[in-house]
Amino acid sequence: MTTIRGATPDDAAAIAIVQVRTWHAAYAGLLPQEHLDRRTVELRTAQWSGRLQSGEEEVFVACDPRGTVVAFATGLASSEPVDGFDGEIGAIYVLPEAQGQGLGKRLLRAVGAALQAEGFQSAWLRVLSDNTPARRFYEKLGAEIVCETTEEIDGFAYREHFYGWRDLSKL
Template structure:
């Protein structure tokens, strides 16, 4: 198993992971009609564009096992939040195929994300999660992330999704270990 930067040949796998993870993780949290209509082939052009336009120090890191296409990914970047300072990075997405969940792959991807952001010089990191996604929130909290009191409603897909922001400190070698609450 390895974690490496995504390459253009990974686009079909990125789209597949993205769609299948959404369909598994968000059942009951977003409208089922939306999940049912998701198609990896329709997401490929967006992923191709993202990889072409993703500027350093941002990265899309993929988890692979042998010659099997990537089964998970994490996207990291400078924070997109209007209240963020230049020393704040962001985990923009982390997704796994459902069959790889619960096997430690998510922890490996999150550790790689934190390591990448720390190496890029960020001192803080944030991420957004659906307020109703209890499983994801437990995962982030186990990795040292904590809600920072910010919330928003994302309605870009035609329905409202309430999200809460999580934050953690990144400092030197401490960046790979959970921080105290």
């Protein structure tokens, strides 16, 4: 049985491993390889240590029966004005071998419930327009398309879709 729990600063390295492995699997061919390679486990661990200690984000992890982190998701106050949304989904990553087992849905619902408990009504997120599997996942969970935009990453222009739930209780 895989369990979902709130993350602690001790989870920084485990979250970084999930992020880097999943990121490479999902984004190879979508983003420049150099961009992927620069974001190492060491770099991500340092970033997550700071983020987890700040307490500014709701971070949940999914752990397999041995206690190994296999997925995580985060939520926070909206980092930019997006069409009336007050909350934001910061990240969601499920290791390739753990995908398709309902963990993404359980994690997103845990984040949504935590945001609601803090008083947030809604949440948006950004996704590369070419990341079709993730878009289908968000759509399956009832997210609506909020807008499309172009983001510059390492000098290249990428299309992004913003999705959102205006009522987190529907997530």
